[in-house]
Every structure is written in C-alpha cells, then in structure tokens.
Amino acid sequence: MPATLSSTNRRALSGVLSATVGLLAVMVVAAESADDLKPPVGYRNWFHVNTMIVDKASPLFAALGGMHNVHVNPVGEPALKAGGPYPDGTMFLTDLHDFAVVDGSYVEGALKGLALMEKDSKKYAATGGWGFQFWAGGDPAKPAVTDATKQCFECHQPQKAQDYVYSTYIP
Amino acid sequence: MPATLSSTNRRALSGVLSATVGLLAVMVVAAESADDLKPPVGYRNWFHVNTMIVDKASPLFAALGGMHNVHVNPVGEPALKAGGPYPDGTMFLTDLHDFAVVDGSYVEGALKGLALMEKDSKKYAATGGWGFQFWAGGDPAKPAVTDATKQCFECHQPQKAQDYVYSTYIP
Numbered sequence: 001m002p003a004t005l006s007s008t009n010r011r012a013l014s015g016v017l018s019a020t021v022g023l024l025a026v027m028v029v030a031a032e033s034a035d036d037l038k039p040p041v042g043y044r045n046w047f048h049v050n051t052m053i054v055d056k057a058s059p060l061f062a063a064l065g066g067m068h069n070v071h072v073n074p075v076g077e078p079a080l081k082a083g084g085p086y087p088d089g090t091m092f093l094t095d096l097h098d099f100a101v102v103d104g105s106y107v108e109g110a111l112k113g114l115a116l117m118e119k120d121s122k123k124y125a126a127t128g129g130w131g132f133q134f135w136a137g138g139d140p141a142k143p144a145v146t147d148a149t150k151q152c153f154e155c156h157q158p159q160k161a162q163d164y165v166y167s168t169y170i171p
Numbered sequence: 172m173p174a175t176l177s178s179t180n181r182r183a184l185s186g187v188l189s190a191t192v193g194l195l196a197v198m199v200v201a202a203e204s205a206d207d208l209k210p211p212v213g214y215r216n217w218f219h220v221n222t223m224i225v226d227k228a229s230p231l232f233a234a235l236g237g238m239h240n241v242h243v244n245p246v247g248e249p250a251l252k253a254g255g256p257y258p259d260g261t262m263f264l265t266d267l268h269d270f271a272v273v274d275g276s277y278v279e280g281a282l283k284g285l286a287l288m289e290k291d292s293k294k295y296a297a298t299g300g301w302g303f304q305f306w307a308g309g310d311p312a313k314p315a316v317t318d319a320t321k322q323c324f325e326c327h328q329p330q331k332a333q334d335y336v337y338s339t340y341i342p
Contacts, residue, residue: 044218044219045216045217045218046216047216048215048219048240048242050278050279051222051238051240051279052276052277053224053276053277054275054276055272055275055276055277056275057275058274058275058276059275060274060275060276061275067222069219069222071219097341101226103229103230103231104225104226104227104228104230104232105224105225105226105229105231106223106224106226106277107221107223108221108222108223108341109341110341110342111341111342170268170279170280170281170282171281171282
C-alpha cells in the first residue's frame with residue numbers, strides 16, 4: 001500500500017466517496033496500534049447501509065481495492081435515515097472483502113479487513129468527533145491507523161455537512 | 172425481461188451461482204400474483220450474507236442485472252453458518268439495487284426489487300420446501316412469480332446438497 005494518497009487518488013477518492021460511502025481512507029497507511037478502539041462484534045446484524053466495489057480500474061485499487069460492505073449500529077441507524085448528525089456511540093463498520101469476476105458478475109471473496117468509525121464527540125474532538133481504525137484481516141492485533149488525522153480525517157473533512165460521513169441512506 | 176433463460180444463460184447462471192448466491196431466477200419472468208408470500212420488513216437488520224453485482228458484461232444482465240444484497244433472517248442464520256439444511260421459517264431476502272460505475276468503482280443505486288425464499292417444507296414441498304417470490308420495486312402489489320417451479324426452482328435444483336440454497340457462509 002502507498003504511504004499517502006497522490007493528488008490524483010485524492011480526486012478519484014473524492015469522486016467515489018461523493019457517490020456513496022466513506023470509511024475508506026483508514027486503509028491507506030499501515031502502521032502500529034491506536035489502542036482505544038476495538039473491532040465490534042455482531043456487525044453483520046447491524047443495518048446494511050450499502051455496498052461498494054473498488055475495482056481494478058480504479059486508481060484507488062492498490063490502497064482500497066475490494067468489496068466494501070458498510071453497516072451502522074442501532075445507535076446510529078435513525079441518524080443515518082435522517083441524514084445525520086450522529087449521536088455518541090454511533091459506529092459505522094465496513095467489512096472489506098476480496099471479490100472475483102465470474103462470467104461478468106462480481107462475487108464476494110474472503111475477508112480482507114474491518115474499518116471502523118466510532119463517534120465520541122469529546123474523545124475524538126480533533127477528528128470531527130470520530131475515532132477511526134482499520135484491522136487487517138479483522139485481527140484485533142493488527143490495527144493499521146496510528147495518525148487518524150492524516151490517514152482518515154483529511155478525506156472525511158469535506159463531508160462536514162453530513163457529520164463527516166460519506167454514506168447516505170439508500171432506501 | 173426474457174420469458175425464459177436461454178441455455179447459454181443457464182450455463183452462465185450456474186457459474187455465477189456456484190460461485191456465490193442464489194435467489195435470482197425468481198426475477199426472470201414477470202407475471203401475476205402468487206399471494207401467499209409477503210415482502211418481509213426489517214431485512215436490512217438481518218445477517219448480511221453476501222453481495223453480488225451482475226454487471227453489463229454478464230449474459231444475465233438483462234434479466235438479473237444489479238447489485239444483489241443477500242440477507243438471512245435469525246431463524247436461518249445458524250443453518251447458513253452450518254451449511255444447511257434450513258428450518259421452516261427461514262427467509263433469504265435479496266434487495267436488488269441499481270448500480271453505477273464511478274471512477275472504476277461500483278456504487279449502489281436505487282432499489283429495483285425484493286426477492287424472497289421462504290422455507291415451509293410442507294407448504295412448498297413441490298419446490299424443495301421453499302416458496303419463492305420477487306416484488307418489483309419492493310411493492311407488495313407487484314409480485315412477479317406465478318410459476319415457482321419454472322421461474323425459480325429449476326435453477327435451484329442442482330443445489331440440493333445445500334438445501335437448494337446457493338449462498339454459503341463467507342466469514
């Protein structure tokens with residue numbers, strides 16, 4: 001993975017995220033533990049917000065390639081439907097999976113990692129009230145985010161009007 | 172939509188479904204009401220089984236194109252993880268959405284319809300114990316399945332070893 005997003009990638013990311021979901025930039029830089037967040041359990045029973053596939057044709061593929069399944073916990077679900085803002089305790093969890101193309105269809109593969117945005121307006125005041133983390137393979141021992149501002153928040157900042165969340169409610 | 176699947180499409184469908192999910196053939200033929208099934212509510216809070224996109228390059232695009240988000244209800248969730256068989260009351264619900272390709276990424280669009288497989292081994296004994304329905308736009312007044320054997324079960328029959336379900340548990 002590249003250590004930072006190029007300006008081209010930032011533009012492409014902006015385009016993709018404007019169209020649908022966020023929670024992605026956390027995957028860009030791999031480093032050591034930011035130990036205050038833990039991978040949540042039961043997220044596949046949370047409300048399914050949307051799915052996005054970053055395909056090989058995307059300039060973001062090297063950093064963000066895969067199928068992104070986005071879920072929101074019960075705390076944040078009403079706020080998602082209202083377009084934000086989100087109460088403390090809200091969690092957006094993306095399970096990132098590999099994918100394969102079979103006869104022109106994109107099918108889900110193995111888990112690549114878990115990305116979390118968790119709202120705590122005081123604790124994470126410096127990053128819009130959101131804590132960010134990404135765990136490679138979903139392994140709690142493999143957090144990838146050490147500088148949430150650079151690795152995550154810089155790309156979420158343009159979404160201030162939606163409480164820094166790219167995802168919107170799609171009925 | 173074509174009235175039936177061509178042999179080419181059947182082969183392609185088999186390939187796609189073997190790779191991931193089922194519940195698709197219900198969408199092939201549009202007709203009148205099969206009024207014993209109703210669209211479930213709350214399915215986006217059920218366990219998210221997987222997502223598949225049938226893209227324009229697929230021979231199935233005309234009939235099945237879109238993003239298929241598959242969910243299973245709490246009755247069937249343990250059986251999914253065990254590889255089947257499924258108890259009566261199990262429901263698999265696919266919400267089918269449009270998609271767009273933005274800078275090489277596939278992003279979710281508007282709802283196209285809801286596809287349901289519901290298990291009742293006695294009531295639906297003629298179709299492997301499963302009832303099938305598809306509602307255009309998710310509208311209860313627009314069911315599309317009138318002959319579940321031809322429209323649905325014929326393509327699920329090869330999956331008898333998995334209780335006629337194509338989807339498998341992807342951790």
